[in-house]
Structure formats: C-alpha cells, structure tokens
Amino acid sequence: MFENLLDLVKGNATEAIINNTAVPNAHNDAVINHASGSIIESLKSQVAGGNFAEVLSTLGGKSGMANNPVVSNIISSVSSSIMSKFGLSQEAAASVSNGLVPNVMSQLVNKTNDPSDSSFDLGGIFNTLSGGKTQGMDFSNLLSGDSNLKDIASKFTGTDASSGIGGMLGNLFGK
Numbered sequence: 001m002f003e004n005l006l007d008l009v010k011g012n013a014t015e016a017i018i019n020n021t022a023v024p025n026a027h028n029d030a031v032i033n034h035a036s037g038s039i040i041e042s043l044k045s046q047v048a049g050g051n052f053a054e055v056l057s058t059l060g061g062k063s064g065m066a067n068n069p070v071v072s073n074i075i076s077s078v079s080s081s082i083m084s085k086f087g088l089s090q091e092a093a094a095s096v097s098n099g100l101v102p103n104v105m106s107q108l109v110n111k112t113n114d115p116s117d118s119s120f121d122l123g124g125i126f127n128t129l130s131g132g133k134t135q136g137m138d139f140s141n142l143l144s145g146d147s148n149l150k151d152i153a154s155k156f157t158g159t160d161a162s163s164g165i166g167g168m169l170g171n172l173f174g175k
Contacts, residue, residue: 016099
C-alpha cells in the first residue's frame with residue numbers, strides 16, 4: 001500500500017512541494033516520502049482512536065472531501081509532522097498539506113472504488129491500518145448497509161455489541 005500511496009503523493013507533489021519555494025529543493029524527496037508515511041499514520045491513528053466508521057465512509061466514497069473530518073485530521077497531522085521534521089513554518093507546512101492531502105485522498109478514494117483499478121482495495125487498506133486484524137472482513141457489505149457495524153466489530157473483538165461501538169473498535173485496534 002505504501003508504494004501505491006507514495007506514487008499518488010509524487011503525482012500531486014509538483015505544486016504542493018516541488019514548486020513550493022518554502023520547501024528547499026534538497027528536501028523535496030524527503031518531504032514527499034514523509035507526507036506519504038504521515039497520511040498512513042494519520043489513518044491508522046484515526047482507526048485506532050475509534051473513527052473506524054468515518055474512515056470507512058471516507059475511503060468507501062460515501063463522504064465527500066470538502067469539510068470531511070477524516071481529511072481535515074490528515075491535513076493537520078501531515079502539516080504538524082512536516083513542520084516538526086523539516087523546520088518549515090506553520091504557514092509553509094499548511095500550504096504543503098492543503099495542496100497535497102485533499103487531492104491525494106480524492107484519488108485514493110477514486111482508485112479504491114474503481115473496480116477496474118486494483119492498486120487499492122478497502123480490505124487491503126484496512127488490513128494495513130489494523131495490523132492485519134481485519135483480514136477477511138467484508139467492507140463492501142459494511143458500506144452497503146447490509147450489515148450492522150456493531151455486530152461485525154463484535155465478531156472481531158469478542159465483545160458484546162451492546163457495550164458500544166467505541167469500546168469494541170478500541171479493542172479491535174488495540175486501544
């Protein structure tokens with residue numbers, strides 16, 4: 001998954017990173033790689049923190065990119081990470097994140113939901129994000145609304161569905 005995501009970031013890096021005068025040219029490749037890793041880490045963090053349904057809805061194409069809290073969280077995370085790692089100002093880091101993340105996430109969602117594109121799939125993405133804990137989970141069934149998210153999560157966590165979705169998903173993802 002990382003290589004495919006890195007390709008998406010590289011494809012969107014021209015304006016946000018390469019032509020951005022706030023990013024020294026000597027750091028372009030490092031910023032691109034770091035941004036890719038930060039996107040994955042932000043998604044992992046959101047899933048582990050109980051935002052499973054929101055991340056699933058976003059990656060499954062059920063939520064738009066504009067004003068999407070998942071995407072906003074990724075923008076903030078990438079910005080903070082780039083600012084800290086490369087010493088960029090808050091404005092420069094925000095410029096990179098705002099110019100990069102929405103486009104990358106939009107393309108990721110499009111590729112994930114394109115049956116003729118096998119570079120990304122929900123099962124593979126969530127398997128990566130969960131450290132293998134969602135192997136075999138039917139994400140298309142979850143997105144279609146044919147399954148109750150609480151019931152599905154309880155199968156993987158061994159908890160009673162009545163204990164709440166947050167607790168179950170926290171157990172599933174190790175929180």
